[in-house]
Amino acid sequence: MLSTSTSPHALASPVAPHSWWWPLVIFVLGTPLWLQTWEPALFVAINQWCAPLAAEFWTGLSLLGNGWGLLAVTAPLLVLAPRLMLAWLCAAPFAVLFARTGKFLIESPRPAAVVDNAQMRVVGELLHNVSMPSGHTLTAFAVASGIYYALTPVQRRQFGWVLMVLAAGAGLSRIAVGAHWPGDVVVGTSLGLLSGLLGHQVWIRLSERQFAPNAKGIQVAAVLVALSVYHLVTEELDFAENHVHQQVLTVVAVLSLLGYVRLVWRTMFQAK
Template identity: 35%
Template sequence: MSERSPLSWLVLLVGLGLLWPLVDPALNRALFLTLNGLAARLPDLVWSDLTVLGDTLVAMVLLLPLMRRRPDLVLAALLASLPATLLSHGLKNALAMARPYAVLADQVHVVGPYLKAGSFPSGHTTTIFVLACTLALGLRNRSAAAWLLALAALVGLSRVAVGAHWPLDVAGGILCGWLSGLIGLYLVERFPGMLRPTLASALRLLLVACALVLLVRYDTGYPLARPFEQALALLALVFHLLPGWRLPARGAA
């Protein structure tokens, strides 16, 4: 964990730094209206495509190309999904915070479903930061880590852009996802014997099944993103079957 500690702590500090001031309802609301209004200048398709990357099934499909060469990271991400789910849904049920549309109604530019309850934390942000954590820290490649974190941040922003979450929810999702990712990585490193051939085969079948479901019939709630979802499923299947492609080298700049 020593090689990973700077980035591990940096993301946690950023998440806390965002969360702390946004506890103020006035600031949280004002920032939401500003970001949601600015985001509305871009086509809804952009935010739809970005936001579905935080859907649980889509995220699992994104792991499929890693299954041949880094099954340990796939297992870490799936293990991380357990505390992530407990944290996310536990807080949603315990706090029962209203979503932006329930509070601001017509002031909100909504893309996709009109959601009203279970606001904190953002589940999509939690999911994408589980992936960002396990891959950015697991691959140990600075360029890959930068791109992964930038993409995860955009997915988090998309939750505000589509009118589904407050900025506070996104900050909470960053923390929940990143902490869960650290737990997943720790478990895989602490118990390397977990990843036996039978488990690896089962994980491969699970992810292939997820890709086929996404390709054929799956509703994320964002119909504009459907072609993008199908393209992701096809690409994931193709890269999984290709024997020659390579991951970035560890420690590369």
């Protein structure tokens, strides 16, 4: 576990100035995609290329872009690295703002509203509108980049690529299940990275004591994880195929909460 007595900002390396260019570069390079220059042929090709893999594989990856799913996936951070839990939670409000604004302003049709459904694989509900941007992709990259920039230089080299690969997998899954155009995913990637960078600017302004197990921010994170357990147990998160995934994540989240409660109890006992 990373010590909360060490400044979390001293552990993380600074964000290189060129990092701020990545969202813009991806957005610009993806221009032919979000202008749908090669659609619908490109969407159909990717969707069919992904079809041989089981639906459960893609719906599981898609959970990495669902807020409740992400809270459960990252729940162990409550005990192992609270600073990383807060790092992605700082990025989350920006992700929500960008996703909601984009969908409110841009009334773009989903693939199922344009492509002959016999030519594509659709998993889950048949969606027809508010396609731009991909909210799941945006969220996945916001979380991945928020955590990435809070890592130490060594941790970035070791685990940073894993975060981005998982986020990219979440984005690809949105095409695989027939929910989004490639352009939606590219814009979601760009805005997600920007959300992570903006969230990092909030995170570096947090004081050391806000990373302690009994700090208010960590307590709020624990409550959110508890709420995720409720949603995992009582709701179908995006797809019926996610039933087993949700059961596993429920166990992960509950065990993490028990570990967190134990950690807080020990901290309080030691303080006496």
